[in-house]
Amino acid sequence: MKVFVYGTLKPGECNYHRYCEGKVIAACPTIARGQLFALSAGYPGMISGQGTVYGFLLSFADSAVLADLDRLEDYHPQREPAQNEYQRQEIEIFDRNLKSLGTAWAYLMTVDRIRSLGGIWLPDGTWGNRFFA
DSSP, X not given: OEEEEOSTTSTTSHHHHHHTTTTEEEEEEEEEEEEEEXXXXXXXXEEEEEEXXXXXXXXXXXXXXXXXXXXXXXXXXXXXXXXXXXEEEEEEEEOTTOOEEEEEEEEEOOHHHHHHTTOEEOTTOOOSSOSOO
């Protein structure tokens, strides 16, 4: 099971240790198409689009980790999308040379949610301290 992460779940960021460490079988620097925003709450949000977002593709042996990630990201599949902070979606992921690596789960926000959280566009598509090791 694969998840594209671009914020606090990246290796070296604050939520990686709690939610991912010891569960990840591979972590590869990757990119996705979209736009990234820094939010006033201190974490990022991504929307789909034509830009580039830099992150990591995390591979997990056990898909049960999705339940923990859903709670962290305030995503509940039975709720109306407007009631979720993030929406979990399958998106296409690419290596640094733009070769497709297939699809992975990612947590994206709606444009309205980005606006309500004071999103500031990050044109370079990166957030945090560690992007590519």
